[in-house]
Amino acid sequence: MLNVNDTIQQNRDDQKFVSIIIPTFNESMNIRDLLNQIQTHIPVETNVEIIIVDDNSPDGTGHIVEKYIEEKMNMQDYDLKTESQSKSDFNKNISIKVIHRKEKAGLIAALVNGIGSSRGKNVLIMDADFSHPPEVINRMISELKKQPNCIIVGSRYVRGGAINGMPLKRFLLSVGANFIARHGLSLRNVYDPMSGFFAFPKHALEDVEFNTNGFKILLEILIKKKSDICVKEIPYTFKDRKYGQSKLNLPIIFDYLKAVWKLYRYGRKSKRQDTQSEKRRSVRFISKAARFYTVGASGVALNYLVSILLSNGIFGSLGYLQATAIGIAVSVTTNFLLNKFWTFEDKNVETTRFIKQYGMFVGCSSLGILIQFLSIYLLSESGMSYDISLLLGVSIASVSNFLFNKKLTFKENIWE
Template sequence: MNSIQKEIRSKTKSLSIVIPTYNESKNIVKILDSLRVALTRDMNAEVIVVDDNSPDGTSKTVEEYANSKNPEYPIHIVRRENKRGLSSAIVTGIEHAKGDAVVVMDSDMSHPPQTIPKMVEELQNPDCDIVVASRYVEGGSVSGWPFKRKLISKGATKIAQHGLGIKIKDPMSGFFAFKKHIVNNIKFDAIGYKVLLEILVKAKDAKVKEIPYNFIDRTTGKSKLDLAVSVAYLQSVWKLYRYGKSVKTNERRASVHFLSKAGRFYTVGASGLLVNYIVSFLFGAVLSNLWYLYATMIGIVFSMSTNFILNKVWTFEDRTFEPKKTLIQYGLFLGFSGIGAVFQLLMVYGLVELRHVNYSIALFLAVAVASVGNFLLNKKWTFQEKVWS
């Protein structure tokens, strides 16, 4: 027994490890074997596998493992009849957990069980309620991700940080631990893939610590990330934003108002970046073989329209949709966005054709740069607000 495990033995009452699964029969035995190495009976742990009726027999594999391997900790299987989503599976696991502390992790070997003792050790500190295994703090890293996946992850992180006021560097982590009592009064919406976001927003005054780990992308099985997941994520962020707004007092200082609206505007811009990138990529590489500039223009139209609606309703809190006024606003918004769009197209063309930059990188840089002037122009002219307010 190493020193960390001895310390955990002396302080930890019990630990529950929640692992949601769907078609992970090729990975689940590996993760359970790794847990056998990382955990001992002295840690007083239990493992809860929540399976959404996987067609590949994941739950049967877990049951056979529990009966034949004789692990030093109990393995409980929660079978759900239908595929109801990752977040709800995690919530189900938390509801079944008997431990004083809960660890949530994936079953695809991207989250190393060897990190768990360190996470639990951090939870012994009375000034720590949540421990997030982070890819983005010093010492953390991501291995095996293509540029597109990194881009989507960074965009989603920025949305959470600016839109929800979350301060940690990796709020999108799926590998975290917490003292169970902090979620006792939380009513989970369980939308999308990120229960951690709900806990960070709804567990009032919870103290958070990030520790580094190396994320290694799955080598077997299929990633669950798709367009539906991205839409569900934006839906969950919106609900959490509404929740946060209902419990916070209004801020009157002009500087805070300005920064708050700028944060919202660029959060919308980040969501537009996702819409722009996904639509452009679909038309340019997946659904058809359109020339990359045509695909980019289609992506621009989609993102400008969604950005207008979100900025009108959320950023500038203008919820009057009188037709004439809304059409004028939409026209101004498109006009200012059009200026940025022209710049974006020229920049994409210049980077791809003249500098031979990869299209994905060029698209990202162009969208980011073109959005810089839009906030002030739209604040001043489209939504008729003082610049510094």
């Protein structure tokens, strides 16, 4: 577990208003221009420190920052010696430092390291690849001054926000991860909990222990400080990187899913009023899931049997497409009936309600099929073998199918 309180080294005589933490790994083509642009967009009267946390980048990112700092100091010394009245390229209220880490040990660990060594009473976190526009920093600082006890989140999904230039695969993964975070972890009041561009008062991290390997620290903060701090989202336009390579890969996806599970368990534990009742809810959830998948397996068997009997069996000699269509219709209908009366124990057969539920069940089942195809496509395109992609795709689709029907068709709380 990582705890910011264990590493904070505040110098109260020289405390900055905000510390900008930028984790880097192989950002040599971006970092100098980014530092220049950040300084251009910070108000002259605002005391700021910029902390680069470099994970021993093979391309020398950390050493480039060191050279940049040296150039800045030499320029300031020159201005002082010559009593130059010309406007310097650098804001005198901004300091820059670099933290060299010996190895790449995870994004959250890098950020905790940076926050722990910061001197700002507030912290602003952003990426080094220009996906987070420096021109938005000024507004985030202004919002922090107006609302000193809020998390200010740069949001792609509130009105005015946008995503430009992101490849389709990454876009779908981003939207999917955001959906899981908002609905699976009950963060529906935050539109972009997966943002990596946000600012907050450092005291908000008191007593927060970070124990996930997820690549988005904001998600963990929102879950663990949900009842203690407000959130304000401001729009920005996300732009895909121009130089360098994306850090998103399969291990990061798995780390994210594990992090969501840990945070879900944390949220349930924090809400727990009675251990026994919590256990009974879990048993009910597992029992309904088991029934749902049992019904699904029976539907597959029924679909196959009906299609065979209608295409070349004793009940007819239809073409294979017609037989398959009827088989699907029969299996979907029987699945709906069994799930309604057995899985979710819904005995209400009022006509309008019944028809709406049936339509919603068909819609959720169709959505599950779409999710399966998209999952298989994304995983296969990322380099995973088709066999493994198929297995994971079917698993993801079946889980989403169950959760969608539980929530949307039969109007039950998802996690009970």
